[in-house]
Amino acid sequence: MTPQYPARTGGQVLIDQLVRHGVDTLYGVPGESYLAALDALHDAPVRMVVCRHEGGAGYMAEAYGKLTGRPGVCFTTRGPGATNALVALHTAEQDATPLVLFIGLVPRGHTGRRSFQELDLRATFGACTKLVETVDDAARIPEHLARAFATATGGRPGPVVLGLPEDMLTDAVRVADAAPAPAPEGAVSPAQLDCLTDLLASAERPLALLGGSRWTPGARADVRAWAEAWSLPVAVDFRCQDLFDNDSEVYAGALGYGRSDALATRLRDADLLICVGAAPGDVTTDGFTLLPAGGPGPRIVLALPEPGAPGLLRAPGLTLLAAPDAFGRAVRDLAPAGPVAWAALTKEDRAAHLAHRTPVHDDDPLDLGAVFAELDSRLPPDTIVTFGAGNHALWAQRFLTYRDGSRQLAPRNGSMGYGIPAAVAAAIAHPGRQVVSVAGDGCFLMNGQELATAVANGATPLILLVANGTYGTIRQHQEQHYPGRVSGTGLVNPDFAAYARAFGAHGETVTTTEEFAPALERALAVGTAALIELRTEGRLAPGETVATTGPAAHPAQGAPGCPN
CATH class of the missing domain: 3.40.50.970 (Thiamin diphosphate (ThDP)-binding fold, Pyr/PP domains)
Incomplete structure (x- = not known):
């Protein structure tokens, strides 16, 4: 017998899905294009932070995504409101931050007629998002929202845009809620751990580089325990200084704009570069000059949450498909067989960092x-x-x-x-x-x-x-x-x-x-x-x-x- 679900407006179904996905706060500027969703929020256990500009609302959602690891949620109206939030989508795309932007749209029957504030979502936002969809059927809201959240958090996180036609949100439908989908973490195999151990054992000037997103307190603690056991100097990517306790004796500082000359030299002279969370990009490497494409250079290990590393100029010697949590759990108890060759160099790196800071x-x-x-x-x-x-x-x-x-x-x-x-x-x-x-x-x-x-x-x-x-x-x-x-x-x-x-x-x-x-x-x-x-x-x-x-x-x- 087919279950009988209560009739709900599209706006109510939407807000119910946000609750089901653990959303406690959203940010936005109100618009007439999503009044039905605003009405459903009235009785929902979700806080709406009413902002004074859509750019500010988008940034707040992006910051929430950075802070929690869960998708930040932003609501804007169509046309000018939506495009005001575009800057936050670019930030989320480049910073690998999970974010879902909901945009109220013109009624479905007005589409393609150059209607007031009409906007082509895919043409406008497609270049800086992981997914752009328009929900034309209120009965499919649970499907669309579950896919949006899974896409925003999975692999290398990023922004997703969902368009909400005004009349779709007022349709009454009978539909089940959808369960959240967990983001796969990947894994490190025993053979890959052996390879990583061999690379470290043969290195003289190794350097770990941490960056990207999907870092949890557990991942930070596990990677720190591993690095300190190996006396492995740790650098962080641009504006990632919170990924590693700066008081640790193996912390060597941050690369990117404002970095020290000593750390730049350390990257250029490394013979093994272990990258966790992100591949080294142009900011990290001074426009790729510290890690040139040709000639001698370090062996590279990449531990990333998704396959491939756009912009990488040197082929990695070992690639691990693993988010920071999975990598941290795998290496936490990995210890060297004896004293490491670079211990004195790590102390020099630490002293150089303290002088710079x-x-x-x-x-x-x-x-x-x-x-x-x-x-x-x-x-x-x-x-x-x-x-x-x-x-x-x-x-x-x-x-x-x-x-x-x-x-x-x-x-x-x-x-x-x-x-x-x-x-x-x-x-x-x-x-x-x-x-x-x-x-x-x-x-x-x-x-x-x-x-x-x-x-x-x-x-x-x-x-x-x-x-x-x-x-x-x-x-x-x-x-x-x-x-x-x-x-x-x-x-x-x-x-x-x-x-x-x-x-x-x-x-x-x-x-x-x-x-x-x-x-x-x-x-x-x-x-x-x-x-x-x-x-x-x-x-x-x-x-x-x-x-x-x-x-x-x-x-x-x-x-x-x-x-x-």
Whole structure:
């Protein structure tokens, strides 16, 4: 006998599927195209965080995906609303973050008639997503949603777009819910473990490189135990400093923009490179110059959650189809037969990292090296740190310590405007944890209005805003390539502290080093969202000002395309 399911609108079926898939929070800007879904949310155990811009909503969902490993969920309306969220899809695609974007669409009968706000989803979003589908039949919502979530989390995670025609959401249907599908983890075979052991035993200058996503606390702990047993130096990919406890004696630092020269040399001279979670890309390798295609180079081990590694210029000697959890479980108890040949080299790598992360003190009235040293000493070990794109991030990347339990939420695709929405999402998800966002004056104003979302939801992130009056990264490159010819990089800023107070947040301006510690104390104790403007003139990067920047400056200090 066929089961009789209760009649539900498409909107109700959709929200019921989100609950079935463990969604507790979604982010969005309301639209008339998905009113039926909004109505179903009224009685659902799912929190909707109402944002002030679809770009901010998308970033919040992406940050949630980074933070939890589960798909972040975002809702937008059609046309302009959907395209405003495109930046978050690009971030999720490049950063391998699970995200599902639901887009309300024109009624099915209006499709193909250039209707108001009509949008071709596949043409618009297909290039930066894993899957784009339109749900034309409400009875198939469970199928579509289960596939979307499985696709977003499986293999190399990424974004999925589901289109929701307005009239489909009001159809009444009788259909069963669909169960979530687990993401396969892969595995490491005994023969592959033997091969990995042999490669390590014959190496003299090995280096482990951790990156990508799908890292769990268990994977972090297992990989750390393995690396420390082998005294194996560990580097992390760009903006992945939370993957490995920075206090470990085998932690050698982060590659990518802002990396140390010593670590770059270490990568270039390695004879074995073990990559877990991600293959080395252009940012990691200084445009592939540290790992060239031809000539001598390291043997490479790839442990990835999906087959293939786009952009890899050297063929791996061993490929493992395994997510970080599966790799970690396989290698945790793998120990060397005796002392390793590179133990002294690992100590040198550690010493070089500690020297690089020691704050650079400037003779400015406001010494940002001292500011971040003070901040680092005050933050609890489970702090969540967020930032966007630009030179302001160099202080947070280089001078803050990411310990076991810390999280770093930052866009690996160099997307400006990310840090504030990410901080709001993190503070909403973890109200008992300290959340700190480091912003630049250019980056902040791209989504600073999401302070309204923080205040509305009782979220209490602390924002440190480095205000130097310029799009700093681009100004740095400008001074290197076109010295003395400033064009298009200057900023005229508001009073950022007053801006924060206008939203109901705490706001202060700091112009000297001595003012910072008391201001930090007040901001941490105030019990609301707080912003401290760090007003500095001419400071582009640690140890570098407009006056000292020139054609001979180190090109790795800034990130191309990350203006502030």
